[in-house]
Amino acid sequence: KYFFVLVIxxxxxxxxxxxxxxxxxxxxxxxxxxxxxxxxxxxxxxxGLLFFNTRPIGALYxxxxxxxxxxxxxxxxxxSSIWLGSGIILFITFRKFISExxxxxxxxxxxxxxxxxxxxxxxxxxSLTGISVFFWSLSIYFSYRKQFKFVTFFYIxxxxxxxxxxxxxxxxxxxxxxxxxxxxx
Numbered sequence: 144k145y146f147f148v149l150v151i152x153x154x155x156x157x158x159x160x161x162x163x164x165x166x167x168x169x170x171x172x173x174x175x176x177x178x179x180x181x182x183x184x185x186x187x188x189x190x191g192l193l194f195f196n197t198r199p200i201g202a203l204y205x206x207x208x209x210x211x212x213x214x215x216x217x218x219x220x221x222x223s224s225i226w227l228g229s230g231i232i233l234f235i236t237f238r239k240f241i242s243e244x245x246x247x248x249x250x251x252x253x254x255x256x257x258x259x260x261x262x263x264x265x266x267x268x269x270s271l272t273g274i275s276v277f278f279w280s281l282s283i284y285f286s287y288r289k290q291f292k293f294v295t296f297f298y299i300x301x302x303x304x305x306x307x308x309x310x311x312x313x314x315x316x317x318x319x320x321x322x323x324x325x326x327x328x
C-alpha cells in the first residue's frame with residue numbers, strides 16, 4: 144500500500160519540471176489548433192473522418208481532450224495520470240501472475256524517464272497511445288482473471304484507440320493460457 148503512494152509521489156516529483164514548465168511536442172498540435180472554435184460534434188467529425196478514421200475511439204478521445212483548448216498543464220496532468228494508472232494496473236497484474244520482484248522492476252521501468260515516458264509528452268496524438276495502453280492494461284488485468292468478455296471489450300477499445308496495442312495481444316494470450324497445463328509431471 145505504501146509502495147503505491149511512494150511511487151506516485153516519486154513519479155510526480157521526477158516529472159515536476161515537465162509538469163510545471165511544459166515541454167509539449169507540437170508535432171501533432173496542428174491537428175487540434177484549427178478545431179477549437181468548432182462544436183464538439185464538428186470536432187468529432189473532423190477527427191473521426193480526417194485524422195483518426197481508423198481509430199474511432201481515438202477520435203472520440205481527441206475530440207474530448209481538445210475541448211481543453213491550449214492548456215498544456217491539463218494535457219500533461221491527464222496524460223501523466225492515464226499513464227500512471229496503466230502502470231499501476233499492470234503492476235497489480237504482474238505481481239499476482241509473475242512475482243513481486245518482477246512487478247517492482249516493471250513499474251520503475253514503465254514510469255520513469257527515459258524508458259517509457261514518451262506517450263505523455265505530446266498533447267493529442269501521443270495521448271492516444273496512453274489511452275490505448277490504459278485500455279490494454281485493463282484487458283491484461285481481466286486476462287489474468289480469465290474474464291474473456293472484459294478482455295475482448297477492453298482490447299477492442301484499445302485497438303480502436305490506437306493500433307499500437309495489436310502487438311501487445313501476445314501478453315493477453317499468455318495470461319489467458321493456463322501455463323500449468325504445459326508443465327510435465
